[in-house]
Amino acid sequence: MSLRMELxxxxxxxxxxxALAAFYQQVTGFEPHPESDAEFAGLNRGDGLFIGFQRVEDYRxxxxxGQIVPQQLHICFKAMESLDEAEARLLELGAGKPDHQPHGDKARVLTDPAGHPFCIIAR
Incomplete structure (x- = not known):
């Protein structure tokens, strides 16, 4: 029997x-956590999912x-409009676009303002 847990x-x-919470708030529409501060900020989704952002000294x-500094986490978002429209809006918000794009027309790899890679996938 498998263990069932809710993320x-x-x-x-x-x-x-x-700053990173503000970027993801614009990306997701999640609400800011009321106890966010300079050391730890968070966003809440209505169903209880929480995304947190914690300050790390000497962050890399x-x-x-490449894996000189491993990505450690990779988030994927389903684009609610075309990939081109979603990409353009994310770049306006401060995302970056690496040269290496391994998924063709199915998905785009971007990076958030702190450098974490994430994907946007077609609906």
């Missing part, structure tokens, strides 16, 4: 928790696709 939180290391961004 309730994901936390990302970063140099500036409020992942090096994707």
């Amino acid at each position: 309730v939180a994901i936390t990302l290391d970063c140099p500036d928790p409020p 961004a992942p090096s994707w696709p």
Whole structure:
């Protein structure tokens, strides 16, 4: 019999928790956690999912696709519009786009302002 658990939180290391929380708030529409501060910021989704952002001294961004600094976590989002529209909006918000794009027209790899890679996939 397998163990069943519900995912309730994901936390990302970063140099500036409020800034990274603001980026992901615009990406996801999650609500800011009322106890967020300069050391730890969070976002809440209505069903209880929480994304946290914790300050790490001497933070080093992942090096994707290389592994000099491993990515450690990779988040995927389903684009609710075309991939081109989603990518353009994310770049406006401060995302980066690595040269290496391994998924063709099915998905795009971007990086958040702290360097964490994430994918946007077609609906």
